[in-house]
Amino acid sequence: MTFDEGVVMLGTGHGGQIFAVDVDKGRISMVVKLDPKDVTAMVGDGKGKLYVGTADQAAVYALGAGLAKKGTLVSKALDAGQIAAWGTVDVRADVPAGCSASIATRSGNAAKPDDKTWSSWSRETPVAEGWARVAAPAGRFLQYRLTLSGNSKATPAVDQVQLVYQVKNLPPVVKAVMVTPSGPPGREPEKGSSELKFRMVRIQAEDPNGDPLRYAVYFRRLGNERWIELTKKLTKPEYAWDTTGVADGVYEVRVVAADAPANPPASALEAARISRPGVVDNAPPTVTGLAAKPGKGNATLSGTVTDAVSRVVQIEYSVDTNDEWIAVLPKDGMCDSQKESFSLTVPDLEPGTHRLAVRAIDEYKNAGYDSVEVTVEK
Ligand SMILES: [Ca+2]
Ligand SMILES: [Ca+2]
Ligand SMILES: [Ca+2]
Incomplete structure (x- = not known):
């Protein structure tokens, strides 16, 4: 890093770039990109010359204060995420009289621009004329190259590059x-x-x-x-x-x-x-053949439960009420199919007539009912 007349010169440890930071104007511009990868030392001679030491290819460069006649800036490969049609480009640049700035583009579908599948650079388009059509063919990646030419007194300055593209519609x-x-x-x-x-x-x-x-x-x-x-x-x-x-x-x-x-x-x-x-399944199971055979202080309740489309998951009975339901095991011991038969003894029945009700529930919680009367003797 060196400091001269409000401009800080910065060299990067990677990438071999040197930036000029104008502290007063708050502006950063890349001055040069050197082939060696690492800028390790910089010193100014106080008269406008900057000496730069590099590593990874050791060398010393002397950069003059004068303006270069011509320079190019090649962007990194811009990724549209998928194949895109490239529309227009607008370069916002200050191009003084006697100077020129132009842009060229190329595109490809591999991330590395030097891949053989990339298009060659398009012809140079002057940037002064506003939005210009991007000549590169459709592709996922795009690179632009700015070529700036100056006279010895002034050079163009580029502030911003805007690109319009449209990705292909893909189905959901x-x-x-x-x-x-x-x-x-x-x-x-x-x-x-x-x-x-x-x-x-x-x-x-x-x-x-x-x-x-x-x-x-x-x-x-x-x-x-x-x-x-x-x-x-x-x-x-x-x-x-x-x-x-x-x-x-x-x-x-x-x-x-x-x-x-x-x-x-x-x-x-x-x-x-x-x-x-x-x-x-919105229909409840049906109870068929429901019968109650009276015994001494009890009754034997039997029948069959069938559902048209799903499993019978629960069978219960109640005595003289619809509140208290008691679980019934089918004859085969498990509620696991569309048809289940049962037979059980209902205990502790007082002498007299009782109403025994059966409720059967299918997989979709539809409940089917039936009931039968039985008279228990003394
Ligand atoms: Ca879509
Ligand atoms: Ca059902
Ligand atoms: Ca069963």
Whole structure:
């Protein structure tokens, strides 16, 4: 580092660059980039000459105070993240009379600009004329090169380079469509009740361009061709499907995600995904053959519970009430199928007529009932 007339000269340990920092004007400009990598020592002679010592190729350079006739600045490879069409470029520069500044561009799809796949440099475009078309072909990476020429009294100065580009629209990706049984959405399930008549459709989707997505949700019975629309303009990746009016059976849900909100109709894209098949079951199990055989101070209660589409998960009975339900084990010891038979002894019955009720619940919390009267003798 050296200091001379309000200008601090800084050399970098890496990159071999020397910067002039004008403390009064608050301006930093790169003076030169040397081929050796490390600037290790600098000294000024007080008359405008700067001596620079370098390592990694040891050398001593003498930089004069005069202005260079010509200089170029090559940018690093700018990354658009994906293949982009390059639009226009604007270079904000101060180009004094007798000086000139021009820009050239090249593009490629590999991060390293010297890759063979890169285009060659475009022709030089003068920067004074405002927004100019970028001549480089479409590609993910772009490099620009500024060429500045001065006379011996003045040089151009570049403040800012602005580039406009547009990435290609890519379709959204629907990663998953999950459908889970649910009670009424937004309501705390009452303890142990509330049939699972809703299906929460949860969508995992994203757009490589970061476009906001809009979803359409459809359903169909497994084996049917035609999809039935549930909603078309969903913006949240979640939908509560009320299956109340839907016949019991196995269904699929299809989600179409579109990036239309962020793209004009001609270039908007969409993607679809179908959920795993899932059961809709809104009908309760049926109790058949319910019979009560009186005994001495008891009764034998028997019957069969059947559900059309899902498992019977619970069988209970009650005596002369609908509040207190007692669990019943099916004959095979486990509630694990669509049809379960049971036979049990209801103990401690006073002589007289009693009403024995049976309640059966399926996987989707639909409850079916039946009852029978029995008269116990003394
Ligand atoms: Ca998109
Ligand atoms: Ca059922
Ligand atoms: Ca069973």
